[in-house]
Amino acid sequence: MTTDFSVSVTDPHSYAGASPLRVQHLALDLTVDFASRTLSGSATWQLANPGAAGTLVLDTRDLHIERVEALVADGTATPAAYHLSDANPLLGQALHIELPNATPAVRITYRTTPCAAALQWLEPAQTAGTQPFLFTQSQAILARTWLPCQDSPGIRFTYEATVQVPPQLLALMSAENPQQRNASGRYQFRMAQPIPAYLMALAVGELEFAQLSHRTGIYAEPATLPAATYEFADLEKMVAAAEQLYGPYRWEQYDLLVLPPSFPFGGMENPRLTFVTPTILAGDRSLTSLVAHELAHSWSGNLVTNGTWNDFWLNEGFTVYFERRIMEHLYGRDYADMLQVLGRDGLLHTIQDIGPTSPDTHLRLHLAGRDPDDGLTEIAYEKGCYLLLTIENLVGRARLDTFIKEYFARFSFQAMDTATFLRYLHTELLDQQPGLAAQLRLAEWVDGPGLPDNAPAIHSARFEKVDAALALLAATSAPAELTPITKEWSSHEWVYFLHGLSPTLTTDQLAALDATFHFSASSNAEMLAAWFPHTIRAGYAGADAALEKFLLHVGRRKFIVPLYKALLAVPDGHERARKIYAAARANYHSVATGTLDALLQE
Template sequence: MRILAAALTFSLSLAGCTATDDAAPDTPEVAPILTSEDAFDDQTFAQPQVARVTHVSLDLELDFDDKSVAGEAVLDIQAQDGADEIVLDNDGYRVASITDGEGKRLRYELGAEEEGKGRPLTVQIGDARQIKVTYSATDADALQWLSPEQTAGGEYPYLFSQGQATLNRTWIPTQDSPGIRQTWDARIVAPAPLDVVMSGLRKGEAEELDNGKRAFEFEMDKPVAPYLIAIAAGDIDFRSLGPRTGVWAEPAVLDRAAEELSDTEALVDAAEELYGPYRWGRYDMIVLPPAFPYGGMENPVMTFLTPTFIAGDKSNNGLIAHELAHSWSGNLVTNAVWGDGWLNEGVTSYFENRIVEAVYGKKRAEQEAALAYANIEETLAEVGEDAPGTALHTDGKGELIGSAIAYDKGAYFLRTVEKIVGRDRFDAWLRQWFDNHAFQPATSAMLLADMEENLVRDEQEAEALMLREWIYEPGLPANVAKPDPKAFAEVDNAVNAYARNDILPTNWEGWTSAERQRFLDNIPKERSDEQLATLNRELGLSETGNNEELFLWLELALANRYEPAVAQAEEFLARIGRAKFVRPLFQVLWDQGEWGRSIARDVYEETRAGYHAVTRGGVDRIVEGE
């Protein structure tokens, strides 16, 4: 009990960064540590209440031949009086030595491995409050090393990282928990002519070294969750999009990427108008090779993007709005534990829709919201209304149920609250939430308490809002604000006409991408070869430049064992590593028995090495389920 009491005192001493209602807080020098039971992160070995990392300084060299990074990490530590050890997370990096600030070697021990968590690295720090870890990391799960053949240019190798949720402990020695926010800086050495970007602001121009290499320096002076430290290196160029926005991409992709992202400055302006100033300086993006496992990753000042969002008509720019919104919900205010991941993704999905409405109009926003609601309904029909994993707050241990809960149910929670209390009151509340918790971790209990204190007017309104039910109970509460039924009225009529008489829509070309996706996702799932051939021929599905639509076509075709689509599916799976597309297509192949499994095995044998660990893990579970 003495340790817990001391830990509470220690954490509260760091929390002197509250805001008034009028002004956003300055960046706290050290972000607070939450000590409530619901803020305990059992996915880290760290004991931040005793000793915690506050700053990470990396000095690393990239070796593309060995697929490794090596160098030093200097960690600044804040600890209780008398604390003589610190526990770091380690999931594969190899430690050569650990010293204090004076160069004196420190004793350390690597503990037993726990599956999915790695091993604790316990360092005897004595009274040292800065340590240097000399180490290397080879084939780290967070890092994907691409051969030149896997890039658009085909001449140079490429590297990118994906640290969420707990993969950064495979290449960075620190305390890898979203509730332990840290500032950081880095010096990265890479072979010329490769360029390096990170999720921090670049300091000056690259330093030309004598050995044909270059050194790049970066700094993030705001405390961030460790999973947000990110790096990419390759043959990339930059294109400015506005006073504080720009995009990096391979030269062969840059023109298309810049055109697709030309609305970015307007998106940032809309976000600020809604919920306050953008506090990270620049908002740049990098369009990565197709092996990137996600649609996007909200790394501060450098959003990582899949090229699969490029459709030529900005129809997938909701993705950009989503990653931008994370600059408030997720990066500014971060879930303290992964069981509260909806605080990042659900709030962001709501915010995304508001940005889309402001920039692209209410019709498009309502249609995208309706697609999200359909996703919730489909998921609940599959897993059951009472499935524990369908509550927003979870214990973080169960299997995640796709995006429908944390993203879409979370968004519909806030959408419902907005409808009941009114948009003006809701917006004022959400803005003060971001202001008063800026650069801090948060929990579901904190958000609930904040709503009850700063939003709810009386007991009658509290009953109407059903806040606790939304956060802690499975399924959808009865008060859910359903989407506008008119959003897809034309499309739903077309679906019914096709289901009854195989009548295809006559204005397909004039539909939005959301309308096309709604049609493809709702037509009958059992189709004959003749019906599929007609569908493809008349609507040009296999020739679309929109990967969201192409995926839905391939999913439908493979589910019906449509041989003419197999070659395109194989090419798609070999070209794209985005888990959202890859896992479902392998699953639908696997569900077709030996016909599909033989295709899946052959394709996966060829493609597995090119997928990121995130994507591989999902497909491995499908294939190994045999």
Template sequence: MRKLLAPALMSALLLGTAPLAIAPALADTAAPAAPVAPILTTPEARDVWTHADPETARVTHVSLDLDVDFASHTLAGSATLSVLAKPDAKAIVLDADDLAITSVTDASGAALAYTLAPKDNAELGSALTVTLSEAVKKTGTIRIAYRTAPAASALQWLPPAMTFGKTRPYLYSQGQAIHNRSWIPTQDSPGIRQTWDATLRVPGDLVAVMSAEKLSGAKGEKLPDGRRAFRFRMDKPVPPYLIAFAVGDLKFKALGPRSGVWTEAAMLDKAASEFADVEKMITAASNLYGPYRWGRYDMLVLPPAFPYGGMENPMLTFLTPTIITGDRSNTDVVAHELAHSWSGNLVTNATWSDSWLNEGFTTYFENRIMESLYGKERAAVEADLEWDNMTRDIADMSDAMKTGMTAAGTRLHGNPGDGALDYTKGSNFLRMLENRLGRATFDAYLTSYFDRHAFQPQTTAGFLADLREHVLKGKPALELSLQLDRWAYGAGIPDNAVHVKSATLARVDDKLAAFTAGGPASAVQPQGWSTQEWLRFLNGLPRTMERARLAELDQTLHLSTSENAYVQSAWFELAIANHYEPAFPAMRDYVGRIGRGLLVYPVYKGLMQQAEWGPPLARELFDAAKPTYHPETAAGIARIVSE
């Protein structure tokens, strides 16, 4: 437990300028002392997506002790928080979303006064304000007993029918961007990094995994009531959205000395084969930008309801099964989530308005990993498609949305951190810097940048200042040529952008041109095509086509029945645009079994654009499929079909 700190030292710890803070945990799982990450205090670092006031009082460690109840679809137990507060602080403000608070006490069990405000915003949840007694200021400990709501936005409870094995239920969490406040009462902001530990008690025939070091073995500890307890520890300060877990009928297969894959038995061999190069990826990434600092890199392949391609939870990346296509053409998703171990997990955007520091850096880094492993042409294919996506996204934006990669801390609408340009324009910004500065210079800078800011938050202004200080100082002409502020804060694509072109995709373009000019679908001959080649072809087809040509494509290339979820999504977009009804039965099945937003959002958007017949069908499909979607995916589709 903490001892009373001198006022000057307390203030230093609050802002992260003191070297160490001890995070209390369970006696047998106590984490070693960990550095306290700083709280940035510049105006652009103010997080509008949290109720917290971390400059007054902040959380440094969370200790979770929870029962997982599949019958009630709830988690119940406690969160013990380690807090640091200014000497004159009266209270600490936390984030909570539909949590039923049972009690709030200090380390001795004495009740603490608290208020749980009504929801002041449908997305932000409620402010949980806890009075800081003298006892709390001495021990630095608050214990909150609570229960989650059955519809907690971070949690998806799957019945057996929605799993691969069809016999056991499944539960997983998805915290990014601000959903973890629906199951953890803490300061839910990427700029308030925290260490943590957890004990989860689950049904005896299931396995729990978390984004942390396992302390209780793969099978947990058997309890007298037949359940099993699983214990975990994360001794490095992470943004709270990275606290993640899953419970299911899970099996494990090692892929190397520091990597392996968890999934259900039916997917285990396929996943292990698809991700066989992960150890090489870790080595390649480390050779590029410094050591991998998280120990293990395991992966969890979830059921199809998972809303993303991947989620970079440290030590346990969550992955969609839609990337498993048997040809390893989508392992760029693994490279992307691995790269987050540096950009995002190690150096984190302080607010979601600067999420390009997370996703843009990672998309660039992912491409460098792919080049290192598979050569320049593989990297060029992905960079070329990325350019297509960037230009298409900008063209589709309204004038009001055509801003830079950051909203300078003012964005408060939709889903925080949900911007396509965060990925594409962000990575192209870094590619331009590599081109202008030289790869050797830029790589050396990025390595030093990750080291300098390790386990800390960052802002766009902070990154630009760091680049100017360590690379551009005394070089005004070079700095002017880079157009840094236009990239970061301006609309559109600056004229110094670098468009990498792929010879592989150029050959696809030739086949596309031949078909568009009237050639037969049989001449396309896509045997051996990667997902990227398929997407180049399908997305390049005219949006208006005759029914006979669509039928020829479908029958020759087997698009409606493709086993590649990316191919099906792109095909359904084209079928919808032309009201090609023979594809609709497959489309109906698709949106009922695929929960990845990237793949199903375009289907619903396409239907809503067909004013005469599309909206009723979109709403019908959504009504039927909604129970299979993660709450975030369902909310995203609900916004689409209500427009």
């Protein structure tokens, strides 16, 4: 008997579940207006099941709907009756469109608002160049703020687009992209593979392209492009390593776009065009595991997608595991072990922060009525990875690799939810070896709190040397004695060192460390983010200017939220944090301000 692995779940974060009609192809026509900070134009949706009678329901939030038309086969347009539901602060409004039987397509003419949550409009002073910049961040449920759509990760569609921008700027999308500007500022795009709405992406700026291989390249502002080209020289090697592990890359081209520093994440895995933060331009290629992570999403996430945001670990847990396998393939086991240890430490910190018994430390989440961004924690990423490491420890790497490769192939361009995945895991792996399921204790991982005690131990030989350096520092209080030991350290060893420093260091001790290693003057964002909590806690004034500069210019949420929390935890920190935030807020994306507004409210 063949086991049914079809996914049928209701997404609590989309109104589209109420619709008998499903979209299958989008034709988008937009004009980008920097003066008004709006997008305007039309979205034409072809329907997957036009024979079904009833109402098409789309997700919208803060969109001005100007006109809705039903399109018949010859393209003739007739007005269609529609209405918007009452607004929900999180989900927005459902757009209900009444369509006659056999209507193949519908066109919505609309415009966005200047405060659309997915869109960040940047002035030239906020970029590395002389022109304004626009980028989108659609994950998790922000696509609906710039596009009327069925905004659920379980609903896929292909798309084409025409985008008009000022002629001095280049437009890019998560699609086939131009590699240079044209005089008209009008660009055509096509995405032939079906994607969910959260992978819709648009960026507009003064951008140039550098080709790295026949299928990889980098877009960046002219001032940033040389450093980015150097930093990501191994991009083609990463793609090739990923293919060796888990099968062919299915998206043809793999390019990176280096965004201005206000981008709220390390990266965003938009198909064919990964968005990355400039904070990974360390100058020594030491932070490129983030790119390996976004590349891995081309399989886990973009190819096989979590059915709802309650199943987010299916995207991220697989991706973290895959990312580290890529890095091991390229740079060796010792290197990957450092990443695993840093990931473990981050996971344990998150569990402690959330609460060891909290249901938010389960892999399977219950986010109905909450912002799905609440699930974007180390639980989905690192606990999900740890589950796969535990399976690897039980069945062996070769057997797990075969399972994962077949999983990606079997469910390509489909959604997957936790319950269906667990059935598949049992059928294809666990049930084939008596006692294996009992050893794994899967329920503790998926629906239990914290980190189960059958997780494998992780060690790093390179970090053991860092531990020795920390012990020497504690014994001698002489940072200069560490100079020969630290000479060949990577960013990961420095971050581990900084995390390992005593939380009781005095300002004099921090000043000595700073004089020896120049942490406050570093251009490495990961190191700065690990250094500043010590300086804030101790009141070390020598780092104050660097901290303020960092918070004013960097918008990556992973860095700035902990730093504001650190400020709030010290005497007089509230006033300082609010003063810096007042000056910095305009440089942050709504994904970051949504967290920080609540954190810093009176």
